[in-house]
Amino acid sequence: MKLPLLGAALLALLPLFASAYEPKVAAPAPTDAGEWWNVPYALPFDAKQLTRKQSEVKVKGNLLVDDSGRTVVFRGVNIADPDKLVKQGKWSKAHFEAAKSFGSNIVRLPVHPIAWRSRGSENYLKLIDQAVVWANELDLYLIVDWHSMGNPTKELYFHPMYVTSKQETREFWRQIAARYAGIPTIAVYELFNEPTINSGKLGEVDWQEWKAFNEELISIIYAHDKGVIPLVAGFNWAYDLSQVAQHPIAREGVAYAIHPYPQKSSGPFPEAWEKAWGYLSEKYPLMATEIGWMRADEKGAHRPVISDGSYGPLISDYFAKKGISFTVWAFDPDWPPQMISDWNYTPTGQGKFFREFMLKQAEAEAKTKAVIKP
Template sequence: MKISGLFFIIFIFSLSAIAQQKLDRITVENNEFINSKGEKIVFRGLNASDPDKLEREGQWNKRYFEAIKSWNANVVRFPVHPSAWQKRGEAAYLELLDQGIAWAEELGLYVIIDWHSIGNLQTELYQHDMYKTSKKETFDFWQVIAQKYGENPTVAFYELFNEPTTNNDQYGKLTWEQWKHLNEKMIYLIRQNGGKGIPLVAGFDWAYSLTEVKDHPIKDKDIGYVSHPYPQKNNDARSQQWTKDWGYVKDKYPVILTEIGYCAPDYEGAHIPVKSDATYVEAITSYADQKNISYVVWVFDTNWAPRLIEDWEFTPAPHGKVWKQKMLSY
């Protein structure tokens, strides 16, 4: 009887520990993300590189997530490239997501699952082969994610499509009405398949511009909008132009900057639109903080640019030091 009682106590304690690990469900109220107590939540975190890439390099592990947490992050974004999803296969890729979500939950990190394509989903023309997908595959992906993780509050966000762009019609025409309709179909599909997370909708110009939202918002109110305001998207009168291009949306709806970042023009991997200096960090974070806008810095990797770390001991790059200092200041 004593042994049985001891096992029972251990079992109850284990259940209690598991329950304590579960993160609170995040929902939308007006223009804010809130928890179950109605408290406003602002997310500040880091972008992982693709889980497939990290696993192939032997870096998809709890240690990686502990390093992200040590920067005072409360959210991590998983960029799932269509090519990686296709090559690894659904079942094997979901195993990676299972692992990452479990590590994130254990450390108190919320997760954004991002379908990481760049191009025109309407015409199915893309910037690079790694981004090639189809409407059917995209819908199938979100159906799978909703069914598997819809009840898991750790998976707080579903970023429907990373960076839509027509690039001056290089990838074919895409009107806002068409893009709006595609997103509304994805949101409906997610909801019908049990997805309780928050869908995130990006605007045009590589997810920078949200100007169309003013007159033609997404019909579903329980969503957030995305912008990627890298420094070279706007070099002059930043705050005024940011307000015009995407910041005004926060007056009515939640906004999350799922990619921000910079590096020096002469730093390895520097490219348009990320070339800048540390003044960008203060400008973009001050603007975001004033409006309770969440943000996620790109990218916690040793070679994707602009990389935040120099090596797998997680030594910050020069610009990584600036970001880490800022995030630890909260």
């Protein structure tokens, strides 16, 4: 059956119309300043920069596993916001090398909303690009953390540096997921650092509302890339996961974040940890993306991080038995509780403890891999 001439002509043009509205990924043409109509689409990260093939880490039941199905436990450090490090002249591959020398296999990048806006997304992404290249060269993985504190459901925040919005948070994760799709070096997206209502000073929140917002963010991320682990925190500064058992996040491949500083519970430990969130590790992967302690007389000591030192052995042993991943706060001499006291990487009390613990764990895992290697 022959189509009318006009109909046939229109059908012939359809591929042209369709392609005209598809985002281009070719190299952008030069544009003059102010030509907003000629601004190119953002390009994905160029994987050709990477020199090492790293395994994709994913969720399987309550475990993290690599491509071969082998269990992965992340142990590492929080560095400072890359924007801060650039301004202090400390943003370099050497900083990542120092983190690895402490036994890290992962580094957490805390991206503050104020830094993201002030530097601009295009320039900030260049910093994350550098982190990906350096981490890949060193066989480290990365956590990208949207580092805000407050109640995003009501858009009330603990301090101006954490002020963001639902829309900015959506857009942040849309850009991150689109740029780094298929890049295993970035293993984890921590959707929101520390949700809190701060004893009602930041409004109220309902778990179902918080759950729905995180599910929305995960859907945006998965539309671009399903090869990452979304990490969801509970309220009370990423400590309260009490609703997860009955109302888990309704998305596949999710892990849960905890920040179990020593004064978050009156103890006794580890019984208090087991009751609050530890039992969930039987069903879901848990990642303690902030842990740490300091003595009351040390610089910057504050609640909830003060301990006499007993916290370190207790929580590291508990995590080892449960297979819980962690990153210690903070591999920076300015942000307490500090792991290093200066830019010569002199370890503090907790820095010395966690360095010895992580190096010992890394050595044991290396021996295990050597034994089972075909």
